[in-house]
Amino acid sequence: MNYQIKASSVSNKDASVHIKQSNIDFGTIPNSAETLPNPAELFLGSVASCILKNVERFSKMMKYTYTKATIEVSATRLENPPRMDHISYALTIYSNDDKLNITLLQKNIEKHGTIFNTVKLSGSITGTIQTVRED
Structure with missing residues (x-):
């Protein structure tokens, strides 16, 4: 089996992992440290x-x-x-x-x-x- 995912980020904003039909947002900036997973x-x-x-x-x-x-x-x-x-x-x-x-x-x-x-x-x-x- 092989696995593949995609992820993207925008400068000064948070990021997201794209897996199948799901998007999982995660924090990359200090403003989201308490609200999004790191x-x-x-x-x-x-x-x-x-x-x-x-x-x-x-x-x-x-x-x-x-x-x-x-x-x-x-x-x-x-x-x-x-x-x-x-x-x-x-x-x-x-x-x-x-x-x-x-x-x-x-x-x-x-x-x-x-x-x-x-x-x-x-x-x-x-x-x-x-x-x-x-x-």
Whole structure:
């Protein structure tokens, strides 16, 4: 598989990533620092997207059901050279399904996630998965 995106910016304005039929605006100027994601946050968003996509993917393969999943991803930015370090995630899956094996799910996410494995090659990434039963 090959992937391709486009992005554009205008001088003294913000920028946008163009992917398929979506446009994702991101900040490049100080005025938008509090309202639009920056490149580091988009990067962490890619990690989150990869994990959530695999929650859905493995729900079919592992035959479990869930109503929703949420994730928080964090990282520390180092200065010299500028880079992300120690990425961590906390994944919560809302499910009453006793067939949901979170140990196996985490193993599969961390073994088969394209973005996850790319990130793992450049630094540490760790995480936790918890389930929340719904009444």
